[in-house]
Amino acid sequence: MRIVSLCPSTTETLVAFGLGGSLAGVTRYCVHPREALAGIPRVGGTKDPDHAAIAALAPDLVLCNAEENRAADVAALAVRYRVDVSHPTRVADVPPLLRHLGALTGSESPAEGWARRVEERLEAARPAAHPVRFVYLIWKGPWMAAAAGTYISDLLETFGGVNVFPNERGPWPRTDEEELAALAPELVVLPDEPYRFGEKDRALLGGLLPEARVELVPGDDLCWHGVRTLRGLEAAGALLHGRTS
Secondary structure (H helix, E strand, O other): OOEEEOOHHHHHHHHHOOOHHHEEEEOOOOOOOHHHHOOOOEOEOOOOEOHHHHHHHOOOEEEEEOOOOOHHHHHHHHHHOOEEEEOOOOHHHHHHHHHHHHHHHOOHHHHHHHHHHHHHHHHOOOOOOOOEEEEEEEEOOOEEEOOOOOHHHHHHHOOOEEEOOOHHHOOOOEEOHHHHHHHOOOEEEEEOOOOOOOHHHHHHHHHHOOOOEEEEEOHHHHHOOOOOHHHHHHHHHHHHOOOOO
C-alpha cells in the first residue's frame, strides 16, 4: 500500500505501526520521528498540499484531518483517491481511531496494542484535587485560545481542568488582554505551535495575570493525536498536578 499522509500526528502513528515503508509522501510538517521520515517525498504543507506531487506518487490511500487540512483540498483529493479523514475531539476518540487506522492499513495488531495503552492510561488518569481553571492559547496578534470541545481542552479536562472558554464560543475563540484578565485563569498554557510562544510572552502574561501559573509547553504533545496521545496524557497530568516549572 502506498500512503500519503497529510496530518503530522497520523504520520507519526503510521511509523509506530511499522508502516514507514508504506509512506509514499508526507507534509513538510511531518517531523516525528525524524530519522524514519528522512528521504520520504514532501508534498507541501497541511494547508497547501501539492496536488501534482501527490498525483505523481499514485497513492492507494490519502490520510487527512478535518482541522489540519482544508475541506476544499480534501474534496478535490477524494475525487481521485481513497481518502480517510480523522477528527478526534476527545481523548476517548483516539483508541477507536487507532483501531480504524489499523484496519485501513492492515496493521491491526500494532494498532490494537497502542489503543489498549491509551485506554489503560486514560482509565488511570487522576484528576487534580481541586478543579483548575485554565486557558490554552494558540495564537498572538490576535490572541486566540482552544475552547472546550477541542481535543486539547479534553486532555486538560481529563485531569480536572476547567476551560475558561466554553464551547459555545467555537473551537478557537479570539480574545484580548482585558478579557483574559477578567476571566482570571489559574493556569495559562503557552505551546510552541502553531504560534511559538516564548519567555517574553510568559513574562507578559505573568504580569497580566499575577495569580496564574504560566507554563511553556511543547505543542505537539498536547495537540497531536494518535500514539502521541500517551505523551499528551503525561504532559496534561503534569500541568494540572503542578509538576512543571
